[in-house]
Amino acid sequence: MLSTIEEHYPIGSKPSLHYIPYLIFISYIVSLIGAFTTVELLHRRVSGSGWRGWLQLGACSVSFGLVAIWCMHFVGNRAIILGGGESEIQLYYNATYTTVSAILPIVVIFLGLLAADRFHKNNRNATTRYVSLLICGIMCGAAVTEMHYLGNQGTTNYRLKPLPEYIVGAAAIAIGACLIAFGLFFHWSGHWMNNIWRRIIVACFLAVAVCGMHWTAAAGTHYELRGYHQGSGSARNTNVIIAVCLCLAACGLCFAMGFIKQRQEKKQRDRAKQVVLAVATFDTEGRLLVTPGGLLPCQTITRQFHQRTFDEEFNTRHPVFQWLFRVSRHWGGIVDLIPAMRDHLQHTGYLQVSTPLGNHSRDSMGTEEGDSTYSAVFRQMFCVTAQDIARSMETRLQDLGQLYEDVLTTGTLLSRTIFKDSQGRPIIASDVVAPQKDVEAGLNPVLFGRGQLLVLTRKVDKEEADRLQNIGYRFASTNQIGDHLARSMQISRQDLNGLIVRLQTYCEKRLTIPKSGTYLASFLLQPSPVMKGIDVIVSKTSPDRLPMVKFMPNDPTPRQLRLLSTFNGLTLDECLARINSRSGSVSEDEIFMEKFRNHIQELVAQVPEPALRHATFSSHQLDIAHGVRGQNEALTATLFAFCGIKEVYSQSLQSEKLQYIPLSFFKTNLRSYPGCPDHAILAQQNHKEFGSLFAVAGEPAMPASNSGAKWTSFFHSKGRAMSEVTVPTDNSSEKGLVHISETALNAPSNTGFGGIMVSQEVVISQDAGVSQIELQEMGVRSQAGVGDSEQLTMADRLLSITTSFRDPHARMLAKDHTVRR
Structure with a gap:
């Protein structure tokens, strides 16, 4: 059998080749899965120079370099059939080259992403941003090209001879597509327009960069036979099996991130029905501090504020709110009591230590409790929640801000019923019944809200703003985050714009x-x-x-x-x-x-x-x-x-x-x-x-x-009722x-x-x-x-x-x- 192979394919010959179409398509899907996983990890990363941000960038580099590039390469090469398909003359790979080709692109991609993350975001110099983006695109494109040719050099029974013009063309495709992909990603991310469809587009461009480079380079490569494979032909499937396993792991990671995203969105919807404490921080330019996801730093105080009577409302008239208002203007008088408050809440079951996702869980306060206990528990939960937010922002509670002078209503959009008028135009129920601006009406606006929001406001100087950005937060204008923030609070964009203006004016107000x-x-x-x-x-x-x-x-x-x-x-x-x-x-x-x-x-x-x-x-x-x-x-x-x-x-x-x-x-x-x-x-x-x-x-x-x-x-x-x-x-x-x-x-x-x-x-x-x-x-x-x-x-x-x-x-x-x- 071997003699027959030697007669048909002597050493130094160049066997004909053809491709398996469905494996070409599968190779693109593999690259797309890896690219999409990379984009999702980038989307959820925490900016800054801390170990957590570096770890997330490392995960992005592994996803892109190992799954999107390395796995795609070997699945794609499996689609190449040399000669008549005889196992002795197919492509086989050296383990050392294969391992190095998997590690090296990860390092190069990490350096490129680190440059973009470090210098592109939060940098006001346009030249610096563009240069950092150019470095990221070049290094990622170079990683794709380098992995392809380094992996091919590990072929044991062929001497591959690439044509120079194809090398240049393949590298240009990889670098150009990477520049477009990461340019779109960072632009949309900077403007909080990075929804799922835009991220899919970015992933498609990255997959095009990998696959386009791979098949362009493959088309310009000649395969010169230099030996015959001795042994089972199943060895050529080893890399494919590894690639499939890594691809499945990436799929599992995507599903896990999707599940977490659904839980986060559900939590955001639930927060619109709960009593939530948020922090509105403004910089010297009037921009608002938000998390990487475009939301205000916030945390739930309790699931619901139970009214003691039918007509009781938690508003500025309520003595509990007035206590919170005064305490927030002198945090130093309460800060030393908060550790004991936390222990008491955990002991009584109102505050659970942790949940499977690592967050504190706050139970709703039962209405069967007395008024004094009810008030004391809510006030303790407010103080503990404020302390938790201060810790997440790595600041002192005394510097967290002062409570805004009103209790804000959230969740109003979901409570509005939409009708249509005679011309078919939508009419919102609350707009129909809302009072006109008549000074004789003497009525309050009709609200259908289901949640309440307490906001601590403050204005920070440039030094503090830089510190907050270094730990992962970002400052943005209303135009950038308005729609996303309004959806999370479930209020209209117009209401949100007015709210942000009032909050900014309030935190800048001096003693009158x-x-x-x-x-x-x-x-x-x-x-x-x-x-x-x-x-x-x-x-x-x-x-x-x-x-x-x-x-x-x-x-x-x-x-x-x-x-x-x-x-x-x-x-x-x-x-x-x-x-x-x-x-x-x-x-x-x-x-x-x-x-x-x-x-x-x-x-x-x-x-x-x-x-x-x-x-x-x-x-x-x-x-x-x-x-x-x-x-x-x-x-x-x-x-x-x-x-x-x-x-x-x-x-x-x-x-x-x-x-x-x-x-x-x-x-x-x-x-x-x-x-x-x-x-x-x-x-x-x-x-x-x-x-x-x-x-x-x-x-x-x-x-x-x-x-x-x-x-x-x-x-x-x-007894209390009789005494009071x-x-x-x-x-x-x-x-x-x-x-x-x-x-x-x-x-x-x-x-x-x-x-x-x-x-x-x-x-x-x-x-x-x-x-x-x-x-x-x-x-x-x-x-x-x-x-x-x-x-x-x-x-x-x-x-x-x-x-x-x-x-x-x-x-x-x-x-x-x-x-x-």
Whole structure:
């Protein structure tokens, strides 16, 4: 048999060759699988110089070099049939060359991808980006070419003679296709347009680079026989078997990544229905920090915030949100408690240590628990979640940012029903029922949201921005990530654009409390028509301060205070009438009265509300920033205010520059300015509350679903309800503003809401008794030392003054004193 082969194919001859078509197609599929695996791994990689980023680039290099190139090469060569198909004259390979041809391209590809990842992304120099991309394309194309010819050199029974022009052409095809593929990939990736179809296109180009180079080079290669294979012909299938196994492994990896992607998308959809904490970080150029996947750094706090009553809402009026708002402005007062909070949550089962995917799992809080436990658990979960996000961003909790002033609604798109009008155009249900922009409507927009989002905002300098990019995060404009981010939050693109603008404006906002001078302010209250509390009218641009105008640069003199005291208890119109009725003599007093009138008119122009004209003037000079002056020398501004309450049925505002916010949240703002003494008091209250909670953390905890626990919780909640039923809410009506329950004074301060609700009621109760103001006390500011209880804010004192003016007896007494004066 061998002699026959030697006669037909002598040494030095060049046997004819032909190809097996289906193996050519299979070789392209093998290369496509490897290329697609490479692209998927690149898409999910973490940028930066850390070991994790290098490991992922190494995996990409192995996938491309070993599967897309090496496996394709040997599957493709198996399609080459020499002579009549006799096994003795087919292609066989040396093991050493085969191994080296598998390792060398991996190294070259890794260097090319490393150059692109290091210098192309996050580099503002266009020349550097293009050069790094050129290096990546050349090195990857060279790896394809090098592997092909090095692998062919390992042929044991043939001397391969490639033609130079085909070598150049094959290399050009490989480099050109790699440049196109990686250019498209990094361009789409940089603009977050890298969806599955675009990644398939990139993979197809990479497969074309490999296969195009391979078959071009094969067409320009002559096979000169130099020996005959001795042994079984099955040895030529060894490399093919290895290639098939590697290809199947790549397929398995693709399926695994697809499964993980589905889980991530499901988690994103679920997050739109949950209470989630996110961080919005902006750089000096106004770009937003996102993860490599184009999402905000975020984590679920809990699956659902359970309302205690049917009409309860988790919003800025809720005492829990107000506690979170204050804590985020002074993380230092809570950070040392977070390890104990984490241990307590893990011990009670609300926070599981890990899941199969390595993430913490947070259970929904059961409604069978008491109010205090419910509040404490949610606040602990918020703090622990914030700490987890800070760790993932490798930053301190104190530098993570401050809580945005609103609870955002997510998942609104999935809750909208689409109809069609008579012309067949789609109509969204929420658009149909949404109220028009009518100032007389007095209604809130209709929302169909199913999830809530709390956002911490901050702005970082260039150094911190570079550090965040080095650990894998990226800064992007709204145009780049808007659509993807809106889909993940399940809100409209228009809503997202407005949200990002508000977040950026909020994190850039500076302290709006005046530092010095005397101001004239408007303090107008609006009772809620559905008994949900009292709102106060503030400016949209500065919701943490009352509408006010600067009256004088310094404190008023004693004589000016006496003049102002004559207007105490008069409405704004009565004040203007009295000023106009005075003699027109040119004196110091008349000049001061003229100045007073001008600033009143300026305040009316700023707050064009009819209720302001009926608001009552208080000559009680108040500190805008509460606390002892010795502790806040920089904040010495004071004000006089016109105090009034709008009718409950008049919910509209005459100016688009004004808005309603809950009075309790306005007080929270006043307790949150930098340097406020209430930060230390809140920290002390938190240590007292959570310290007693952690004292029993080591005891065995019963599952929340235990029936005995339900009965125990039932009796505990009944006991709490009986003891707390006399504590008034923030407000219920105008009547509630005057008649305050005495029980509030005796209520314990260590409640489930960290003393927030009780401290508010104590404030009202203490000041509500000051209904009759003596003349000699007009203009005198009382100051108290900082103790264990929080100071009265300006809003507390104004609320007390307002309620005292609503008392007819107090109002008549004030007017009588004014007449006597």
